[in-house]
Amino acid sequence: MNSLTHFDAAGRAQMVDVGDKAVTHRVAVAGGRITMQPATLQLISSGSAKKGDVLGVARIAAIQGAKRTPELIPLAHPLAITKIDIDFTVQPASSSIECRAQVETHGQTGVEMEALTAVQIGLLTIYDMCKAVDRAMVIGEVRLLEKHGGKSGSYVAAD
Numbered sequence: 083m084n085s086l087t088h089f090d091a092a093g094r095a096q097m098v099d100v101g102d103k104a105v106t107h108r109v110a111v112a113g114g115r116i117t118m119q120p121a122t123l124q125l126i127s128s129g130s131a132k133k134g135d136v137l138g139v140a141r142i143a144a145i146q147g148a149k150r151t152p153e154l155i156p157l158a159h160p161l162a163i164t165k166i167d168i169d170f171t172v173q174p175a176s177s178s179i180e181c182r183a184q185v186e187t188h189g190q191t192g193v194e195m196e197a198l199t200a201v202q203i204g205l206l207t208i209y210d211m212c213k214a215v216d217r218a219m220v221i222g223e224v225r226l227l228e229k230h231g232g233k234s235g236s237y238v239a240a241d
Contacts, residue, residue: 088157095156095157096157097157097159098157098159098191100159100190100191101190103190103191103232103233104190104233105188105189105190106188106189106231106232107186107187107188107230107231108186108187108188108189108191108192108193108229108230108231108232109184109185109186109193109228109229109230109231110184110185110186110192110193110194110196110197110198110226110228110229110230111182111183111184111185111197111226111227111228111229112182112183112194112197112198112200112201112224112225112226112227113180113181113182113183113201113223113224113225113227114180114181114201114202114205114221114222114223114224114225115173115176115178115179115180115181115205115221115222115223116178116179116181116205116208116209116219116220116221116222117176117177117178117219117220117222118177118178118179118212118216118218118219118220119177119215119216119218119219120174120177121215121216122177122212122215122216122219123172123174123177123178123179125212125215126172126179126208126212127172127174134211136207136208136211136212137170137179137208139207139211140170140181140204140205140207140208140211141168141170141204143203143204143206143207144166144168144181144183144200144201144203144204144207145166145168145200146203147199147200147202147203147204148163148166148183148185148193148196148197148199148200148203149163149166149196150199151195151196151199154199155195155199158195158196159191161187161189161191161193161196162187162188162189163185163186163187163193163196164186164187164188165184165185165186166183166184166185166186166196166200167183167184167185168181168182168183168200168204169181169182169183170182170204179205179208181200181201181204181205182201182227183197183198183200183201183204184197185197185200191232192229192231192232194226194229197226198224198225198226201224202221202224205221205224206221209221225239226239227239
């Protein structure tokens, strides 16, 4: 097992030095889900939620979350993100909505944190917009699905 890179030899928190790493195309894909009452899902799906287009607003929020990751995660590097793609999939059978975020850059460090942050912010925005009708919504299963690029190569989650 590798050592934790965000700590120096004395155990102090540090931002990882990526200065000697090669610039490569890096991609990360993350996913998660919010589960709700069927009536809440119907409000979102029909576009009749009181606050408007829930998934449209959540998509913009997810993009903003990815872009602001270094402001939220103390040791994350500011990155020049080249692409952010956010998809929401309504799952009537489980009364849930899945969020999938793909983030890309050409840089010296990966975009896993940006993809994970995008998913969380997107799902939190759905919660915020619908909490007046359903406070029992549950956000979960947020995880890294894929990452490509860099020295460590590719990772694809086992389903």
